[in-house]
Amino acid sequence: MSIFALDRVTAQFPEAVAERYVDRAGGAWAVIHADWLPKVAAFLKNDPELNFKLFGSADAVDRLHLAENDPRFEVVYFLYSLTRHEHVRLKVRVSESKAELPSLAPLYRGADWWERFVWDFYGIRFTGHPDLRRILLYEEFQGHPLRKDYALRDRQPLIPERPIKDIFRGPGTSGIA
Amino acid sequence: MADSDIAPILTTRHEEAMGFFQRMVSKGLGWARKYSLFTYPYATACCGMEYMSVAASRHDISRFGAEFPRFSPRQADLLMVVGTINLKQAPILKRVYEQMCEPKWVVAFGVCASSGGFYDNYAVLQGIDRIIPVDVYIPGCPPRPEQVLDGLMMLQEKIGSQVHRIADRGQPNATAAHHERMLSAGK
Ligand code: SF4
Numbered sequence: 582m583s584i585f586a587l588d589r590v591t592a593q594f595p596e597a598v599a600e601r602y603v604d605r606a607g608g609a610w611a612v613i614h615a616d617w618l619p620k621v622a623a624f625l626k627n628d629p630e631l632n633f634k635l636f637g638s639a640d641a642v643d644r645l646h647l648a649e650n651d652p653r654f655e656v657v658y659f660l661y662s663l664t665r666h667e668h669v670r671l672k673v674r675v676s677e678s679k680a681e682l683p684s685l686a687p688l689y690r691g692a693d694w695w696e697r698f699v700w701d702f703y704g705i706r707f708t709g710h711p712d713l714r715r716i717l718l719y720e721e722f723q724g725h726p727l728r729k730d731y732a733l734r735d736r737q738p739l740i741p742e743r744p745i746k747d748i749f750r751g752p753g754t755s756g757i758a
Numbered sequence: 759m760a761d762s763d764i765a766p767i768l769t770t771r772h773e774e775a776m777g778f779f780q781r782m783v784s785k786g787l788g789w790a791r792k793y794s795l796f797t798y799p800y801a802t803a804c805c806g807m808e809y810m811s812v813a814a815s816r817h818d819i820s821r822f823g824a825e826f827p828r829f830s831p832r833q834a835d836l837l838m839v840v841g842t843i844n845l846k847q848a849p850i851l852k853r854v855y856e857q858m859c860e861p862k863w864v865v866a867f868g869v870c871a872s873s874g875g876f877y878d879n880y881a882v883l884q885g886i887d888r889i890i891p892v893d894v895y896i897p898g899c900p901p902r903p904e905q906v907l908d909g910l911m912m913l914q915e916k917i918g919s920q921v922h923r924i925a926d927r928g929q930p931n932a933t934a935a936h937h938e939r940m941l942s943a944g945k
Contacts, residue, residue: 718846718881719845719846726879726880726881731880733879734878734879734880735880736845736880736881736884737845737880738845738848738883739845739846739848739849740848740849740852740889742888742889743887743888743889743890743891745887745888
């Protein structure tokens with residue numbers, strides 16, 4: 582798959598790559614140090630041989646309940662090369678106390694909304710992002726719901742609810758069972 | 759003979775007459791209303807597909823007098839909440855409901871609208887009856903068109919048997935007092 586691309590990256594920035602592996606489906610992954618992320622991404626995008634011009638998606642993993650959970654978050658980037666027809670998968674680990682990464686939005690326009698998504702649901706800030714707001718939830722929302730320590734049924738309604746006493750439907754937002 | 763002696767009898771006669779009149783008017787109005795429902799399809803999720811199916815020619819909801827989807831709440835008297843309502847959407851739904859003119863009815867279409875369905879999480883309102891009153895709940899994920907038609911007929915039955923309140927000039931604040939009672943009963 583994109584082992585070639587990762588070989589190029591390793592050759593170019595030997596100290597940027599912390600770890601590399603190939604998953605069961607044959608996809609090549611690289612764990613990148615956070616400080617190197619913009620340089621590695623710029624290299625992958627602009628190198629004429631690699632040409633990873635398409636920002637596929639970004640997401641995060643909260644590893645709170647996994648055996649290996651330090652640092653807590655892993656942000657995952659999927660890039661695609663339109664000339665080589667292959668993906669490259671990058672991971673960046675970030676701790677809970679820092680929860681901050683350099684933004685790729687100045688480099689890839691497609692990264693803009695994905696980083697807002699990661700901020701919205703995992704609370705990881707992206708420095709240098711032009712407009713880091715919540716993307717799906719409302720601004721009044723407190724906390725980041727895809728973090729594993731977000732309470733299971735913590736709902737934050739925008740308008741008061743009618744009291745309904747005659748139906749049992751589990752714990753509700755109004756505190757009425 | 760004092761005035762107070764005949765007053766109760768006169769009141770009873772008045773009430774009887776009003777009652778008869780009210781039943782006649784209610785029957786006629788109910789019959790007229792139940793076959794001219796104008797739906798506002800508030801379709802937010804996958805149940806919307808089933809709504810399209812029930813509104814299209816195969817199942818054809820207009821056979822039952824719910825002829826025409828109106829996309830303005832001002833022109834509609836039946837709010838069909840079709841699909842998942844999340845907490846961000848809830849104020850919008852409430853406003854649409856408030857914009858509709860009386861008399862108005864609400865149908866919760868599918869389990870998401872009725873109870874939140876399997877979305878028991880941070881984002882989803884656990885049933886639209888937590889914000890607006892609901893007349894008929896249609897279960898199913900999504901409900902079959904037959905179920906929707908059945909629900910519609912239940913609603914028509916309900917509309918047909920609703921009592922129309924006739925304003926009584928003797929009690930100018932009857933409606934306000936009634937609201938007051940309803941509110942304190944609901945608490
Ligand atoms: S009840 Fe089922 S089909 Fe209907 S909106 Fe919910 S998930 Fe979709």
